[in-house]
Amino acid sequence: MLWTLLVFDLSQQTFREQSIQPFLHKLVPKEEIHAYIPDVTVRYSRAVIDSQSEPYRFVEFLFRKTAHLVVYAVLALFAYAALYPHGMKRPCMFIISLLYVTAIALCDEWVQSAAAMRTSAIQDVVLDTAGGIVGLGAAVWVVPWGSRFVRRRFSSRRWNADL
Structure with missing residues (x-):
């Protein structure tokens, strides 16, 4: 739930508040x-970004889209992990988690459409959902392993033996 709140908090920030371009200008001179x-020239939604004429904008674009993938991968992993203790079957947990991620992505874009100097794009929803699928792929492997580790580590027999 906290991760979902983080997503919406980031959605409400202005483009300027999230921009890494000032940092990039200090880090690497334009000549280098x-x-x-x-x-490369990238067309995304209504934007055209040319890496040679706008290098800082291009790097920021890559950073932002990677952030979409990572943030929604983590959201999906958390959603799947939250469903795991309820004894649901894996395909059901996968579908519910994916629907949750997609719903949050849609709401996120809706919130962004009202934020100052931000735009919403259906491509971001697709990217967010792809990140969710990556996160769910990891969750299918990590969550059962982590659950077994926690059960073994904190089982009552072992817990009493450690005391």
Whole structure:
């Protein structure tokens, strides 16, 4: 639940509050940044970003889209983990978690549409859902393993033996 609140808190921030471009300007001079990025033009939603003419904007774009993937992967993992103790079957937990992630992504874009200097894009919902699928792939493997580890570590027999 806290991770979901973090998603919505980030959605309400202005573009300027989230911008990493000032940091990038201090980190790498414009003359040098071209050595680190390919010559690429990206069309995303209504934006066209040319890496050579707008290198800082291009790096920030990559950073933001990677953040979408990571944040929603973690959200999906947490959603799956929250359902795990309820004894549901894995396919059901997977579907419910994916629906939750997609619903949050849709709401996130709706909130962004009202935030100052922010735009909403259906491509971000697709990207967020893809991040959720990646997170669920990890959850299918990690959650049962973590659950077994916790049960073994804190079983009553072992707990009493440690005291």
